[in-house]
Each structure stands twice: as C-alpha cells, then as structure tokens.
Amino acid sequence: MKKSLSTRITVLTALVLSLTFLCACSNENGDNNNENILNQDLTASDINALLFMLEEEKLARDTYMFLDNQWSLNQFANIQNSEQTHMDAVESLLIQYGIDYNILPVGEFENQTLQDFYNQFITEGSVSQINALKVGAKIEDLDIVDLQDHLVATANTDLLLVFSSLQCGSKNHLRSFVHGIENLGSIYEPQFLTSEGYNSIISSSHEQCN
Incomplete structure (x- = not known):
C-alpha cells in the first residue's frame, strides 16, 4: 500500500509540475505516466466533470487554432499549445480511471452547448483582432467559472489537484x-465571472501554478 501511494503521489506531483508550463503559455506538454496509480472512487458527477472539461479545453484549443490562422497573434499561437496540455491533463485522469471518452476532429463537439459556442466564437473572432482577443477572454472567463463549479462539487483529490492547476492557468490566459x-484601446467586460471575481484576477500578478 505504501509503495502504491508513493507512486501515485510522485505521478501527480509530476503532472502538476508539467501544468505550471501552461500558466506561462509555453509549448511544452506534460509527461503523463499512469502506471501503478492508486485510484480513488469517482462519483457520477466527477466522471461528467472530466468528460465535459476535456471538451471545454478542446473548445479553447480549437478556437485558438482557428483564430491563430486568421490573425497570427502571439496569444493564440502560445495559448493553443497550453490548451492542448490542458486536454492532456484531463485525458490522463480519464485513462487513469478507465473512463471511456472520445475526442472528435477539430471544430466538432459531442456537447451541443460547446458546439454552439465554437460556431459563435469563430464567427465573432473573424470580425477583427479585438473581437478575436475578446473571444479568447470570454473562453477563459467561462473556463474559470466552470472549473470553480467542478472544484466545489468534488472531493476527489486527483480532480482537485488537476482542476486547480487548470484554473490557475486559465487566469493567466485571461490576463x-x-x-x-487593452493594448488595442478596448476593454473586456466579464461574461461569466462576477465583476468582483474578474477584477480580483486582473488586478493580480501572473501566477505560478504549483
């Protein structure tokens, strides 16, 4: 038992260290080693949260890929790679717990709400660079709120660890x-976060998400 627990802690620690690169919008992906991990029980809510967040992180990645092709802005080039690492982190937990999942081609989603968001975002983001950046902010705004809801709803330490790191990265992406x-002379008004929550994030410095 001690050997398995130690191995699990080592793997999850490595995962968190890899996730710190998300927050700096790096191009590196984490190394997810899932062997000999001591699993905890997952509730139905936990399973649904993992499946949903896999597609929501895909929503971010796919949208940023599209907008990067449209505008070639550094934010999209850098953050789309971080979103792939977000997906990898969630996928590693799905594999760890033996949960069936499916990753559809770019721009396609099983969840209709996310599909509708994607269709809306690529249309909005194609209008101008400012609109494109606002779409990016809106996605991170949504991601932070959804992750917070999932964090409150779970007691599973694996999910708490990964979702907290993803949320930290999303806050840096929002900034x-x-x-x-703002550099283009416009402003972003939060669509999902409260004004207080948004202002708290924007007024804070870049985070190291350990």
Whole structure:
C-alpha cells in the first residue's frame, strides 16, 4: 500500500509540475505516466466533470487554432499549445480511471452547448483582432467559472489537484488576452465571472501554478 501511494503521489506531483508550463503559455506538454496509480472512487458527477472539461479545453484549443490562422497573434499561437496540455491533463485522469471518452476532429463537439459556442466564437473572432482577443477572454472567463463549479462539487483529490492547476492557468490566459485587448484601446467586460471575481484576477500578478 505504501509503495502504491508513493507512486501515485510522485505521478501527480509530476503532472502538476508539467501544468505550471501552461500558466506561462509555453509549448511544452506534460509527461503523463499512469502506471501503478492508486485510484480513488469517482462519483457520477466527477466522471461528467472530466468528460465535459476535456471538451471545454478542446473548445479553447480549437478556437485558438482557428483564430491563430486568421490573425497570427502571439496569444493564440502560445495559448493553443497550453490548451492542448490542458486536454492532456484531463485525458490522463480519464485513462487513469478507465473512463471511456472520445475526442472528435477539430471544430466538432459531442456537447451541443460547446458546439454552439465554437460556431459563435469563430464567427465573432473573424470580425477583427479585438473581437478575436475578446473571444479568447470570454473562453477563459467561462473556463474559470466552470472549473470553480467542478472544484466545489468534488472531493476527489486527483480532480482537485488537476482542476486547480487548470484554473490557475486559465487566469493567466485571461490576463494575457485582456492585456492584448487593452493594448488595442478596448476593454473586456466579464461574461461569466462576477465583476468582483474578474477584477480580483486582473488586478493580480501572473501566477505560478504549483
């Protein structure tokens, strides 16, 4: 038992260390080693959260890929790679717990709400660079709120660890998009976060998400 627990802690620690690169919008992906991990029980809510977040992180990645092709802005080039690492982190937990999942081609989603968001975001983001950056901010805004809901709903320490790291990265991404919006002379108004929550994030410095 002690050997398995130690191995699990080592793997999860490595995962968190890899996730710190998300927050700096790096191009490196984490190394997810899932062997000999001591699993905890997952509730139905936990399973649904993992499946949903896999597609929501895919929503971010796919949208940023599209907008990067449209505008060639650094934010999209850098953050789309971080979103792939977000997906890898969630996928590693799905594999760890033996949960069936499916990753559809770019721009396609099983969840209709996310499909509708994607269709809306690529249309909005194609109008102008400012609109594109606001789409990025809106996605991170949504991601932070959804992750917070999942964090409150779970007692599973694996999910708490990974979702907290993803949320930290999303806050840094939001700051990056808002900075770009303001540099172009516009402002972003939060769509999902409360004004207080949004202002708290924007007024804070870039985070190291350990």
